[in-house]
Amino acid sequence: MKSLLILGATSGIARAYVDLVASRFEKIVLVARNSEKLSELASHVSTISAADVDTITADLADSISHSELVETVIAKSGSIDCALISYGVLTDQNRCAEDVDYAMQQFHLNGTSTLALSSRIARQMAKQGGGTLAVIGSVAGDRGRRSNYCYGAAKSAVESFLAGLRSDMQKHDVHVLTIKPGFVDTPMTSNIKKGALWAGADKVAADIDTAITKKKNILYTPWFWRYIMFVIKSIPEFIFKKLPL
Amino acid sequence: MSDSWGNLYRSNQSSITLDWRSDPLPAREKMLAIGNRRSYGDVCINDGGTVVELSGLNKFIFFDVVEGTIRCEAGVTLWQLAKLVVPRGWFLPVTPGTGFATIGGAVANDVHGKNHHEVGSFGCFVQSLGLRRSQESDLTCSASENPELFAATIGGLGLTGAIIWVELSLKKITHSLMVVESIAYETYDEFISLSQESERTHEYCVSWVDCLNIAGRGVFFRGRHGERGNLNDSLGDNARSVPVIVGAGFPLVNQLSLRLFNYFYLRSHRGVREYDETIAKFFYPLDSLLDWNRIYGRRGFYQFQCVVPFENADVLTQVLKKVSTDKQGSFLSVLKTMGDKTSPAILSFCRPGVTLALDFPNRGRRTTELLSTLEQMIVEAEGAIYPAKDATMSTATFEKSFPRLSEFTPHIDPAYTSTFWQRVQGA
Numbered sequence: 073m074k075s076l077l078i079l080g081a082t083s084g085i086a087r088a089y090v091d092l093v094a095s096r097f098e099k100i101v102l103v104a105r106n107s108e109k110l111s112e113l114a115s116h117v118s119t120i121s122a123a124d125v126d127t128i129t130a131d132l133a134d135s136i137s138h139s140e141l142v143e144t145v146i147a148k149s150g151s152i153d154c155a156l157i158s159y160g161v162l163t164d165q166n167r168c169a170e171d172v173d174y175a176m177q178q179f180h181l182n183g184t185s186t187l188a189l190s191s192r193i194a195r196q197m198a199k200q201g202g203g204t205l206a207v208i209g210s211v212a213g214d215r216g217r218r219s220n221y222c223y224g225a226a227k228s229a230v231e232s233f234l235a236g237l238r239s240d241m242q243k244h245d246v247h248v249l250t251i252k253p254g255f256v257d258t259p260m261t262s263n264i265k266k267g268a269l270w271a272g273a274d275k276v277a278a279d280i281d282t283a284i285t286k287k288k289n290i291l292y293t294p295w296f297w298r299y300i301m302f303v304i305k306s307i308p309e310f311i312f313k314k315l316p317l
Numbered sequence: 318m319s320d321s322w323g324n325l326y327r328s329n330q331s332s333i334t335l336d337w338r339s340d341p342l343p344a345r346e347k348m349l350a351i352g353n354r355r356s357y358g359d360v361c362i363n364d365g366g367t368v369v370e371l372s373g374l375n376k377f378i379f380f381d382v383v384e385g386t387i388r389c390e391a392g393v394t395l396w397q398l399a400k401l402v403v404p405r406g407w408f409l410p411v412t413p414g415t416g417f418a419t420i421g422g423a424v425a426n427d428v429h430g431k432n433h434h435e436v437g438s439f440g441c442f443v444q445s446l447g448l449r450r451s452q453e454s455d456l457t458c459s460a461s462e463n464p465e466l467f468a469a470t471i472g473g474l475g476l477t478g479a480i481i482w483v484e485l486s487l488k489k490i491t492h493s494l495m496v497v498e499s500i501a502y503e504t505y506d507e508f509i510s511l512s513q514e515s516e517r518t519h520e521y522c523v524s525w526v527d528c529l530n531i532a533g534r535g536v537f538f539r540g541r542h543g544e545r546g547n548l549n550d551s552l553g554d555n556a557r558s559v560p561v562i563v564g565a566g567f568p569l570v571n572q573l574s575l576r577l578f579n580y581f582y583l584r585s586h587r588g589v590r591e592y593d594e595t596i597a598k599f600f601y602p603l604d605s606l607l608d609w610n611r612i613y614g615r616r617g618f619y620q621f622q623c624v625v626p627f628e629n630a631d632v633l634t635q636v637l638k639k640v641s642t643d644k645q646g647s648f649l650s651v652l653k654t655m656g657d658k659t660s661p662a663i664l665s666f667c668r669p670g671v672t673l674a675l676d677f678p679n680r681g682r683r684t685t686e687l688l689s690t691l692e693q694m695i696v697e698a699e700g701a702i703y704p705a706k707d708a709t710m711s712t713a714t715f716e717k718s719f720p721r722l723s724e725f726t727p728h729i730d731p732a733y734t735s736t737f738w739q740r741v742q743g744a
Binding site: 082106108111112113115116119189259262 | 334336337338339340373376378379380401631
């Protein structure tokens with residue numbers, strides 16, 4: 073693979089991933105909303121790798137601009153061999169209950185806009201004859217829980233969409249990876265008290281790298297979340313609705 | 318997570334993180350910027366205040382491979398830096414015994430390494446640094462720009478503000494392996510003559526000393542960058558975690574384990590041997606055991622490091638005798654000589670003489686009383702105690718250790734403080 077595109081490049085997981093793999097790429101395009109952070113990250117990536125690094129400042133929640141964005145990326149890097157979609161916001165569930173507009177805006181940010189972007193990138197990869205699209209979902213998408221269901225529903229939509237996209241894209245040699253991290257210690261979660269189930273972004277990044285190399289379809293990271301979520305999904309609804317999860 | 322490496326504190330401090338240089342730092346009253354919490358005592362603790370965690374501020378800014386200068390954020394660790402620069406033919410000009418320390422911490426404590434006798438301390442290689450103070454916009458400090466603040470910030474224990482980035486000149490190397498010689502010796506005087514002889518020929522010198530032995534026997538290590546090992550080879554990265562059960566309550570350091578350890582350590586280093594070692598093994602032997610501080614159990618441990626001028630260095634034989642008769646010392650007892658190259662730091666610990674570092678499992682008053690006795694011996698010998706390792710020194714000792722203190726204090730940022738600073742101020 074020659075070119076890497078990171079959408080939401082200033083997120084904690086993206087930073088750890090780019091640290092790990094930067095030296096293997098010739099061209100890296102970093103996309104994020106905050107231009108100052110983006111330029112800090114770009115000088116870092118240029119220092120740790122020989123790659124040619126480019127940045128695009130964009131608000132990825134604005135799905136109308138996605139088509140133009142993909143064109144700009146292609147103009148900069150020629151093709152997209154590997155793309156990681158890693159932007160998102162941890163939704164405040166309490167606020168969602170009172171402010172439905174906020175809830176819908178959050179759903180669009182974490183859900184719909186990601187579908188739009190995945191779709192456009194996958195089609196670009198199909199056109200160029202292959203590629204790898206890795207998208208960060210969440211274990212929260214496995215079942216709607218009282219404490220987090222607006223965020224969970226958006227991630228659930230992403231997962232269903234990617235499952236279809238994966239199958240659709242198989243004939244074009246486009247590999248679609250759904251990444252489902254559990255609790256990850258990153259700036260997004262800096263206000264939450266950490267316990268034994270928390271993982272570092274470095275661990276998650278290493279898992280993503282392995283999953284991309286091995287062409288896995290769905291990655292739970294760290295691995296034990298597959299079993300935790302299996303248990304959570306197995307609880308009958310009449311009991312589940314009473315659990316304070 | 319413990320608040321510092323010695324595991325001695327359960328402090329009450331709030332914490333904020335700074336991950337991007339462009340992010341503002343919220344104003345608080347009692348602040349202290351910290352890195353990876355690898356200092357042993359309370360210089361990285363701010364009880365009752367706010368610590369600004371910079372370990373996530375760890376990006377590189379530029380690396381001039383031709384000139385060997387690198388600029389990076391303060392939270393970059395020494396190991397992270399070494400991994401980047403070694404394959405391109407450069408190395409840290411000075412490194413302490415752990416690669417987990419951050420560049421910002423290395424500057425703030427003006428740390429030293431096994432090559433102090435030849436090149437001086439870390440601060441000698443700092444070209445410039447970015448400092449964020451509470452009432453000003455970000456400042457660049459160097460020998461020519463804000464030189465006084467530059468001299469106060471190096472070795473300034475974080476009290477002059479938050480170090481945001483550091484520009485460093487590196488050391489050229491051609492191969493990745495170190496050539497090391499280990500020489501067993503029987504007495505302190507032999508250590509001194511080995512030091513004098515080796516300093517002329519070897520860039521890196523350090524010695525392990527058997528703190529159970531009254532004569533001061535030990536093993537002298539001298540090394541240099543060799544002519545073997547491809548720069549692209551692994552630096553020897555083998556971090557293994559100490560099982561969580563260790564330190565869950567029972568310390569592993571006692572007279573029996575210490576006797577056994579020292580016996581086997583001496584046995585495996587008999588006579589004179591020469592061998593190649595990776596950078597990781599030579600410079601960071603303990604880093605391969607992540608969280609080795611857990612071996613001291615829940616009560617933690619004290620570390621004592623002093624430096625004494627050459628003319629009074631015989632006091633160290635008294636110190637070693639006192640420790641061995643008191644039966645309180647531990648595995649990690651290190652002797653080394655320091656040279657006369659000085660950094661710009663106003664509060665540098667480093668000065669010509671002999672430095673001794675000792676670990677003591679925390680046994681309550683018995684240990685603090687011993688530390689205070691040792692402290693008195695050092696003060697009488699006109700020596701100094703190292704703040705980065707200290708948890709107990711008195712105000713008077715601090716003032717005697719750092720005669721230029723009054724030159725330093727005007728540069729303190731009024732919003733910044735630390736538990737260490739409060740303590741040595743007598744607060």
